[in-house]
Amino acid sequence: MNNIELLGKYTKQKRQLSKLFAWLDENEISLKEFTKEDLELYFEVNKQARNTGKQIKICLKQVLNGEGLPSEWVQTVIVPYSDLYFSLDTVLKTIDDYAQGEGSEKYKIEPAGFDSVKAAVILLWLGVPPQDIGYILKEDVHKDKVFFIGTEYKFTDSISDFIMKYKKSEGYFSGKRPNLKFKVYKDDEYFIRTVKTASRDKIVNRLFEKIVDIDISKNDIQKAGLFDRVYTTGNDIINGDLISEYQDYKKKRLALR
Secondary structure, eight states: OOHHHHHTTOHHHHHHHHHHHHHHHHTTOOTTTOOHHHHHHHHHHOGGGGGGHHHHHHHHHHHHHHTTOOOGGGGGOOOOOOGGGGOHHHHHHHHHHHHHTHHHHHHTBOGGGGHHHHHHHHHHHHTOOHHHHTTOBGGGBOSSEEEETTEEEEOOTTTHHHHHHHHHOOEEEESOTTSOEEEEOSOTTBSSOOSSOOOTTTHHHHHHGGGGGGTOOHHHHHHHHHHHHHHHTOOSOOOTTHHHHHHHHHHHHHHTO
């Protein structure tokens, strides 16, 4: 039995591990022989896998445990920091590209139908707690910042135009030309809106379901925004488990200058 066949036993882990296990089969590495060095090489040569490195490690450990194999070494593997998260503009472009291609086909909506996703990503990047995002009102959003519950979240220069345009938007087109239909946002007083009445607690999670195919997670966006603020302004503090990861991020970002 090869690795892909073995993975068939683990339906919950299959989505995250299918590419890794196919790579193992291509390189004739059995799960029993799989080592830390092999996984680090996989992340090195498969840049897209870095975006979901944490989830891959969690799922791999579950499969190794299920097969009665040592799994402690998985925690020691360092996932290279994904180039995707060095720039908010890069993240937004990735979403735009998806919205104009596969996402447009999947959801049958115009690219503007992903504007609420992009707005939520921006707020996470700026440091707004996920639990607060659904409750921000339009009146809390200004040309250069969001001011919410006594905290100011300043914009970068590149996002102000989009934020103000989205704030004024009333909805987006859905369907295929010439049969486009304009769908109107609900809950008009809130900044983040969808075309269906949504739970304010769950709206961010619902929006991120639209981009599950490109593996952009809330946690990664929050962390990237924090790292970016520390790198550019020094206004935030890195501590705990993130210190070593930030040092790796800083080293790679300095190399891009």
